[in-house]
Amino acid sequence: MSGEIKAVTLDIQRLSTEDGPGLRTTVFFKGCNLACAWCHNPESIALKKQVQWLETRCIGCRLCLAVCGREALSMDENGIRRDREKCLLCAACAEACPARAQEIKGTEWELAALVREVLKDRAYFGSEGGVTVSGGEALLQIAFVEKFLAALKKQGVHTAVDTAGLLPRSVLERVLPWTDLILLDLKLMDAVAHKKFTGADNGLILRNAEFLAARRREGGPELWIRTPMIPGATDTAANVAAIGRFIGEKLQNAPARWELCAFNNLCADKYRRLDMDWQYAGVPPLREAEMEALYSVARQSGARPDMVRRSGATRTED
Numbered sequence: 001m002s003g004e005i006k007a008v009t010l011d012i013q014r015l016s017t018e019d020g021p022g023l024r025t026t027v028f029f030k031g032c033n034l035a036c037a038w039c040h041n042p043e044s045i046a047l048k049k050q051v052q053w054l055e056t057r058c059i060g061c062r063l064c065l066a067v068c069g070r071e072a073l074s075m076d077e078n079g080i081r082r083d084r085e086k087c088l089l090c091a092a093c094a095e096a097c098p099a100r101a102q103e104i105k106g107t108e109w110e111l112a113a114l115v116r117e118v119l120k121d122r123a124y125f126g127s128e129g130g131v132t133v134s135g136g137e138a139l140l141q142i143a144f145v146e147k148f149l150a151a152l153k154k155q156g157v158h159t160a161v162d163t164a165g166l167l168p169r170s171v172l173e174r175v176l177p178w179t180d181l182i183l184l185d186l187k188l189m190d191a192v193a194h195k196k197f198t199g200a201d202n203g204l205i206l207r208n209a210e211f212l213a214a215r216r217r218e219g220g221p222e223l224w225i226r227t228p229m230i231p232g233a234t235d236t237a238a239n240v241a242a243i244g245r246f247i248g249e250k251l252q253n254a255p256a257r258w259e260l261c262a263f264n265n266l267c268a269d270k271y272r273r274l275d276m277d278w279q280y281a282g283v284p285p286l287r288e289a290e291m292e293a294l295y296s297v298a299r300q301s302g303a304r305p306d307m308v309r310r311s312g313a314t315r316t317e318d
Helices: 063-067 092-096 111-119 138-154 169-178 191-198 203-217 237-249 268-273 288-299
Strands: 006-016 024-029 050-053 073-076 079-082 102-105 107-110 130-134 158-163 181-185 222-229 257-262 308-311
Touching: 006 111, 006 138, 024 111, 024 138, 050 079, 063 073, 063 092, 092 102, 107 111, 111 138, 130 138, 138 158, 138 169, 158 169, 169 203, 181 203, 203 222, 222 237, 237 257, 237 288, 257 288, 288 308
Parallel strands: 024 130, 130 158, 158 181, 181 222, 222 257, 257 308
Antiparallel strands: 006 024, 006 107, 050 102, 073 079
């Protein structure tokens, strides 16, 4: 049906255990209004589709070069190179590649089709699982996401929204009737540091956190807080303690969970494939002792100790 609302997604991850309770299907939407220095999904930042070259699949047939009318592709001893200023994202190279080494990042969906796609998985949702919308920032595509969540709730599916919270309150209000759980990132309490590392002030995010906590106390969606533990940025005792005080005092301990998520550098190849630099490429994960110390600070910060969790791999060596 022409004119039907559409959205651009990055990926659909099935059997997820990290984006809410139970087994879930997580739909990652493209587009983000933050510029976090440590972003683990650089392919989710741009709303538009992107194309990346996967060298491990490439068979060197050069068909992609032959079909590119803009001569945006070249090949040297290091493999395929893309001039992104010339590239029109027409995807002719991806269609021509017999080895699927040219991969399109971004899929356009109509609402009914995406609802049908995720409902294929409801057999494993059980009593706790469901569907999570994530990103990027899924709520930048609010017109689609609101209808998507509403359609799932009408089917009896548990829904969750993963958001950074840098949005007008009116946007959050549109999804609350159709959402069982909000996963909200609180990265840094210091406004100057927040802007330095993410490109934006945190005032609106903190106000939205208070709003969501108040709605939770009134019977609204469950609220989980997540804080990435990023070396040299968020992983200080002062920052963790400040977030804990905020949760305890301003949010009145309304969240059911506060999760400290350990940093990893496994996404370095994503940046290379998109011809992007990443300042954390050579940064190792936190040591186990460091992560445990931050977990201890969180449990003594003013947030309810029973809500504090930690996740992600750490390193044990000195």
